[in-house]
Amino acid sequence: MKALFLNKYFIDPEALIERSMPCEGNVFIKKGAVVQSFDRIGDCKVMLEEKSFTYDGDLVKKRGNYISQGEVVASSKRAFGLEVSTKSPFTGYIIKTDAVNKEIFIRKPSRPFELISGVPGYVTAIIEGRGVLITTRALRVRGVASYGAEVGAELLVFGEHNDNLKQENFENELAEKIVVCGHLTREAYAKGRAVGVEGFVCGSCNLALFNNLKGDCPPVLVLEGFGKIPLSPLVFDYLKSVQSRFVVLRACERELIIPESGKQGWCSTKSVPFVDVKRGQAVQIFSFPYYGFFGTVISCDEEKGLVKVEMWEKKEKIELPVENLGVVGG
Amino acid sequence: MGLFWSANFFVDEKTLSFTTSYTPIPQPIFSQKILVDDLVGKATQKYVVSSNPEISAPATFEQALNKTAIPNPFIWIGDKRIYTPEGTQELKIVETDYFNYFFLEPNSQQAENAWQNRLLYGPKTPCNPYDISLENAVSFSKIKFAINNAYLKVISGADKIIISGSYPFFYGGVSRLMLAVLNSFNLPGVWRIAFDEKDSLSCLATLSFYDKSLAEAFLLKNPFNTTVTALVVPNATEGEIDFGLGKNQSFDFKNAGVFFVPIAEKDLVKVILKIKGKKRLTFEVGGGSYGLVIDARPRPLTGFMSKSYTLKETEQLKRVLETKVI
Numbered sequence: 001m002k003a004l005f006l007n008k009y010f011i012d013p014e015a016l017i018e019r020s021m022p023c024e025g026n027v028f029i030k031k032g033a034v035v036q037s038f039d040r041i042g043d044c045k046v047m048l049e050e051k052s053f054t055y056d057g058d059l060v061k062k063r064g065n066y067i068s069q070g071e072v073v074a075s076s077k078r079a080f081g082l083e084v085s086t087k088s089p090f091t092g093y094i095i096k097t098d099a100v101n102k103e104i105f106i107r108k109p110s111r112p113f114e115l116i117s118g119v120p121g122y123v124t125a126i127i128e129g130r131g132v133l134i135t136t137r138a139l140r141v142r143g144v145a146s147y148g149a150e151v152g153a154e155l156l157v158f159g160e161h162n163d164n165l166k167q168e169n170f171e172n173e174l175a176e177k178i179v180v181c182g183h184l185t186r187e188a189y190a191k192g193r194a195v196g197v198e199g200f201v202c203g204s205c206n207l208a209l210f211n212n213l214k215g216d217c218p219p220v221l222v223l224e225g226f227g228k229i230p231l232s233p234l235v236f237d238y239l240k241s242v243q244s245r246f247v248v249l250r251a252c253e254r255e256l257i258i259p260e261s262g263k264q265g266w267c268s269t270k271s272v273p274f275v276d277v278k279r280g281q282a283v284q285i286f287s288f289p290y291y292g293f294f295g296t297v298i299s300c301d302e303e304k305g306l307v308k309v310e311m312w313e314k315k316e317k318i319e320l321p322v323e324n325l326g327v328v329g330g
Numbered sequence: 331m332g333l334f335w336s337a338n339f340f341v342d343e344k345t346l347s348f349t350t351s352y353t354p355i356p357q358p359i360f361s362q363k364i365l366v367d368d369l370v371g372k373a374t375q376k377y378v379v380s381s382n383p384e385i386s387a388p389a390t391f392e393q394a395l396n397k398t399a400i401p402n403p404f405i406w407i408g409d410k411r412i413y414t415p416e417g418t419q420e421l422k423i424v425e426t427d428y429f430n431y432f433f434l435e436p437n438s439q440q441a442e443n444a445w446q447n448r449l450l451y452g453p454k455t456p457c458n459p460y461d462i463s464l465e466n467a468v469s470f471s472k473i474k475f476a477i478n479n480a481y482l483k484v485i486s487g488a489d490k491i492i493i494s495g496s497y498p499f500f501y502g503g504v505s506r507l508m509l510a511v512l513n514s515f516n517l518p519g520v521w522r523i524a525f526d527e528k529d530s531l532s533c534l535a536t537l538s539f540y541d542k543s544l545a546e547a548f549l550l551k552n553p554f555n556t557t558v559t560a561l562v563v564p565n566a567t568e569g570e571i572d573f574g575l576g577k578n579q580s581f582d583f584k585n586a587g588v589f590f591v592p593i594a595e596k597d598l599v600k601v602i603l604k605i606k607g608k609k610r611l612t613f614e615v616g617g618g619s620y621g622l623v624i625d626a627r628p629r630p631l632t633g634f635m636s637k638s639y640t641l642k643e644t645e646q647l648k649r650v651l652e653t654k655v656i
Contacts (some may be wrong), residue, residue, distance in 0.1 A: 229447075292447065320457060321457060
């Protein structure tokens with residue numbers, strides 16, 4: 001008896017990862033070089049934003065001057081010998097002054113940026129002045145829905161595979177991390193966005209939350225489906241074991257890429273549409289009330305086309321048609 | 331009109347037997363290109379026609395449909411799109427369309443989630459009341475969408491509508507489907523509706539791609555004996571039926587509803603209706619195994635916007651519509 005094989009997790013021996021800088025700079029590495037995860041491969045100077053403020057009276061600083069926050073930039077004389085001065089609210093270089101509108105434009109000083117490789121592998125191509133393409137061995141975890149662009153950051157796993165991510169879990173240390181959780185709520189997403197979370201990977205979320213994602217917000221990857229479906233314990237346990245690793249959330253292609261040099265027996269290395277149903281296989285159930293839950297095959301009735309599955313969390317045994325399950329491992 | 335639920339159907343070249351497959355081919359998110367040989371359990375099949383573009387087959391679903399001449403015009407209702415003689419249209423249904431018919435789900439957000447998951451992972455065999463309820467609710471919305479979008483080009487000019495499909499569409503009897511069709515009509519008309527519970531039309535469409543005459547010969551036998559005549563007259567206030575026995579039976583449509591008249595398939599009766607504004611219309615209509623059904627409810631059917639009303643009305647109307655002519 002054959003069942004659908006859900007090729008959700010598989011090892012890609014040649015995953016291509018792009019590492020790039022926010023602006024033009026120097027790339028030190030050459031094509032074909034072998035890199036490790038924390039190798040420095042490029043640097044640049046990030047020019048930070050420009051700001052403006054208005055002043056009163058006459059300027060005491062000129063274009064090109066470097067000024068610190070709180071430094072006097074203009075002063076005006078009033079009656080009885082009084083003097084009113086304007087202080088700069090920012091630190092930076094004066095790049096422009098507007099005498100008509102009495103406005104000063106300041107550019108904050110540049111900040112050095114160092115590009116590290118993030119993943120071990122070899123450099124396949126150089127993007128001149130911007131970054132590199134690295135080929136690496138990686139585990140790809142495919143999701144069912146996603147929103148947003150590609151981000152790369154450190155992985156952080158929360159709670160258990162069927163837990164809701166709560167507002168209380170959020171602290172400033174989550175900034176610039178990719179957060180993994182069982183179920184993503186609207187409140188948790190809003191809070192995560194506010195503290196600067198780089199991206200979310202969840203087992204499930206409500207369709208209403210997903211449909212409301214708009215514009216430039218942290219990318220979201222939904223791995224199992226919509227509603228209250230727990231994250232696959234197989235993936236969750238693995239992600240917990242590789243916490244703090246640099247991963248790539250490629251939301252535009254509905255996948256999470258985890259650089260992995262070791263052998264992972266639970267995920268596939270080849271893609272087949274159908275596999276023979278066998279005792280001990282890990283399967284995902286597509287039938288109410290356990291839609292999206294996982295279990296292990298304990299027996300199958302070829303004649304009736306039924307498979308008996310033991311649920312992983314509920315310790316319950318259920319029988320269902322072979323069409324209503326998908327093999328995910330084993 | 332074909333309710334295209336199962337993902338694939340097969341034609342055995344040697345025996346010319348047709349089978350539909352419930353092999354769950356999900357949306358192409360986890361599957362790479364699937365070859366015909368990979369499809370399970372149907373070792374004898376020669377041809378596979380599928381709406382799933384990821385399945386490589388000798389003919390695409392649309393190619394097969396375009397070649398088919400029977401029955402013409404034809405509407406196929408799939409999960410994501412409908413196929414009409416004018417071309418393919420994306421099926422757009424939102425939660426508000428099916429939630430009121432999804433009787434086992436009180437939460438609209440969960441209803442939306444359930445349908446989205448069903449779309450993501452493809453069709454599965456509904457083996458519990460909840461899954462069946464979801465399929466039923468969505469098929470109501472799909473039929474409504476298809477009829478509204480193909481009304482002028484297909485439905486308004488048709489005398490006979492064959493509704494073809496398989497489990498789970500026919501779960502709960504043809505009365506449920508009949509109600510879905512009646513609820514979808516917004517304009518008056520008379521139609522003979524036949525029900526093909528064995529999903530033969532999908533197989534015939536495939537067969538006609540390869541051997542048109544064989545398919546036509548099959549259809550000429552008029553194999554669908556589950557029929558009903560539906561007379562939709564939204565503004566009728568009262569009416570009479572002349573059975574040809576000397577005395578007419580009169581109806582009062584003031585408390586607008588659906589009326590069942592026990593008339594067999596080969597019998598003909600004259601229906602005289604009085605429309606608002608005192609206009610009178612006369613129809614000569616036949617019956618069917620499910621008789622003649624006169625639907626005088628005012629259109630559009632606004633009551634179905636509420637879940638409690640929908641449940642009450644559906645149960646009442648199902649009882650009227652499931653009456654058979656012996």
